[in-house]
Amino acid sequence: MARTSGSHSEITGPRILDAALRLFAQQGYAAVSMRKIASEVGLQVGALYNYTPDKQSLLFGLMREHMENLVAAWREEAQGGTPNARLEKFARFHIRYHNVRRDAVFIAYMELRNLTPENFEIIEELRRQYEGELIAILAEGVRQGDFQVADPKITAMAIIAMLTGVNTWFRETGRLSLKDVEDIYWDMTRRAAGAS
Amino acid sequence: MARTSGSHSEITGPRILDAALRLFAQQGYAAVSMRKIASEVGLQVGALYNYTPDKQSLLFGLMREHMENLVAAWREEAQGGTPNARLEKFARFHIRYHNVRRDAVFIAYMELRNLTPENFEIIEELRRQYEGELIAILAEGVRQGDFQVADPKITAMAIIAMLTGVNTWFRETGRLSLKDVEDIYWDMTRRAAGAS
DNA sequence: GTCTATAAAAGGATAGAC
DNA sequence: GTCTATCCTTTTATAGAC
Structure with a gap:
């Protein structure tokens, strides 16, 4: 080009x-x-160099943009509902949102070690915010007796790792549609949370 | 040093x-x-350069060694048993084996793109072999009516992503022992597979 | 088996012309 | 806003002495 x-x-x-x-x-x-x-x-x-002061800023800008958009997009979609409904919404949102942003998702995880310490902290804080959203859903579900979860934090980490893993193998041209994949992963998510 | x-x-x-x-x-x-x-x-x-012909061989050697050892170690441990028993063994083995090989695990995933195409294919084949072991367990469990799994291949990918994710957050100094973590993850694995 | 020295290429970033 | 030219550093890999 x-x-x-x-x-x-x-x-x-x-x-x-x-x-x-x-x-x-x-x-x-x-x-x-x-x-x-x-x-x-x-x-x-x-x-x-008319557009970026240096290479590091280029990387950091991309990662911050991605993480801020992710948190904002989820909070936009979140709204109320039962813990079970919110968990389903989270699982489907996570898969859909990440599927169309493969490159950014990959970078936001793989290039953490190439950030300066200050930039790293900012990205990690955004990641913690996003994880916190799922932890809150699980904790609320436990409180209401809807979920059976030994440890909401660990279950949240497990669910996010599972859902993000879709990006490593899913291709639009495969035998399953993204909707099929969403359904299967929501089912596994539901079971992992011990939801009825 | x-x-x-x-x-x-x-x-x-x-x-x-x-x-x-x-x-x-x-x-x-x-x-x-x-x-x-x-x-x-x-x-x-x-x-x-008395020990390696070039930098690429250094990387490839480390990755092949790791993946070959992983497959061999699992096949050593596998043996027979019910699908449920084999699934539990796999979950616990995966967490334990990967926990003490953080660096190798990280490299074997993150540095795939830095392999030459020929080397990449060899590593991917080893990864497919390992994934195949879990797929076989799930498929056998479905056949025997022990598991409820919509798609053994996808469930295997989901379980492996979930289990490998332990490495991103677990630290020996944290509030949970590795045994605690194993128990919690085995429980989630069992549920994801729809085991009784 | 290790060192020193070197080759040849590529890296991030800047200066100044236009 | 973009180009050309350049600075200075670092890179992988090799050659030859010891």
Whole structure:
């Protein structure tokens, strides 16, 4: 996708972010040079620095954007309902939301070690917030006698790991639709929580 | 752990592998230079090439060793029994085996993209073998009417993702012992499989 | 088996012209 | 806003002395 030298575009910024997201996911942050990103967008490397102060900011920006959007999107969808209804909504939301954001999900987990300590803490706090949402659902279900869970925190970690794992194998072209997968995983989630 | 220049050791090879394993896990393959590995072992970089033809072989060797040992260790432990007994054995084995090999487990998943295509295929085949062991247990349980599983392959992927997830949060110093964690995860595994 | 020295390429980031 | 040119560092890997 190299562009003609000197050509212009009002959307260079987003295109740089798109390229960085895809390249970081495919090859890893450390393996992707600023030159590779520039070349993907059709720029020379110097031009990138009009859009980011350095490579680290590029990574951190992508991860923060993803995690903030994730937490916000869930809180938008959450609303009320019984613990059982909220748990089902969470399981289906998690699978759907993550399925269409493969690259960002991959980066947000794999590239944590390439963040500076300060940036790492910010991303981890966002992750804790998201996990906290599921823990709260499980704890409320236990309180109301709807769930049988030995430890809401551990069960939450187990459920999130299970649901996120869909991304490692699911492909749109496979024998199951995403709706099929949602149904099967909701069933396993329900059982893991000891829901009736 | 820098050693005196010119000193000798009969175990340089293993020490290089240990250092590479730890550094690759902590910082990522692409971010670790041969110099860093050499320095960790107390060598100059040139000496490493007495033990490995190149950096890629170092990574591939670590991953193949880990995956082959994993498959072999499970087949050693597997033996017979009811599907329910075999499933419990698998869940507990997986958690225990992976818990004491954090670095290797991390690398075997995170660094797949840094393998050459030929090496990648070999590692993936070993992973498929391991997953196949769990799929077989679930399928046998379904046949005997012990389990209620919509799709043994998917349930296997879900269970493995859930069990492997323990590594992301469990610490020996936490409030739960590994035995506690094993018990809780076995319970969730049992439920996910619809076992009685 | 390890060292020193080196080759040849690639890396992040900046300066200044346009 | 982009390019060209450059700085300075680091990289993998090899050669040859010891």
